[in-house]
Amino acid sequence: MATLILNYNSRNNLATKTIEYILSLGVFTAQKTEKISELEMALEDVKKGRVYKAQDAKDLIAQCLIIMYRIEYTNAFKKGIQLDAKRGYDISLIENAIP
Secondary structure: OOOOOOOOOOOOHHHHHHHHHHHHOOOOOOOOOOOOOHHHHHHHHHHOOOOOOOOOHHHHHHHHHHHHOOOOOOHHHHHHHHHHHHOOOOHHHHHHHOO
16 A cells, blocks of 8 residues: 655645545545654653763864764875974864864
């Protein structure tokens, strides 16, 4: 059996009458779905471990950046860092800025 999901505005009289007519033919059946509240969805996230804990705001931002972005260095960037190290620049500054 195939499943067809129809989204319509229940305030639209024509749409409501059309759905009622289709259901009155007896060929189709309707299943109402319950809308899950945001609180229930949040509790489900906690139960399934889809939450993150941070010690402070700085830690939270660091976790978000790690989750969202994966930094890949280009060869030109690597060579630039090596050149800066040879010139005597403080490389630890850039290492602290870029994880």
